[in-house]
Amino acid sequence: MDALDYWRLCDELNIYQFALLVIGQDPVDFDYIRQLTIDQRPRGYEAAKTALRSAIQSQKVPATLVDGELVELPNGDRHFETDWWETRIEVDEIRKWLLSRGMTTGFFFPDDKLTAEYLDPTHHHYAPKLAAAIHAWEAVNADPNSIKKKTPKKALEAWLRAHANAYGLTKEDGNPNDTGNQEISKIANWDTRGGAPKTNG
Incomplete structure (x- = not known):
């Protein structure tokens, strides 16, 4: 099997893993992805990550959100930012969302269906x-x-x-x-x- 095939054993992913898998990259090869500048990241990665994050924030895709750093706003209010590395999304929900966006090919769709x-x-x-x-x-x-x-x-x-x-x-x-x-x-x-x-x- 290809190295990417083993990722199909996962029931949940974070948005970074999703963005890499959807563009055909192995997340293991980019464990340091957040340290790279945007122009150093694989083509399509930033768009995919942003799209799923926005879908989660607008509640179009359910996710298990994890609180991250506590930040203070200019008006004095404080709130926890979402820890997107620890936040998890079910693969089945990702697949449903991709279908709703018209995507039917790639990592998240088994080859036997796509052929x-x-x-x-x-x-x-x-x-x-x-x-x-x-x-x-x-x-x-x-x-x-x-x-x-x-x-x-x-x-x-x-x-x-x-x-x-x-x-x-x-x-x-x-x-x-x-x-x-x-x-x-x-x-x-x-x-x-x-x-x-x-x-x-």
């Missing part, structure tokens, strides 16, 4: 609309918040519109092809009863 020929853009029979329908279904299912105030079909349409460029679902002027997206959302929609979205409570 499906119908999802391979290099395959000579690749059908982008089919791939879009499948990825939209996966992303919306992985993000329960996406259907809290809208029907699954509307959530699917929103995802397809946001990722239209990736699947060639745009018009000549570059804008999303809403008619095409609506047709694809009908295929991916599991709630065919229609009606207003259900609300909890």
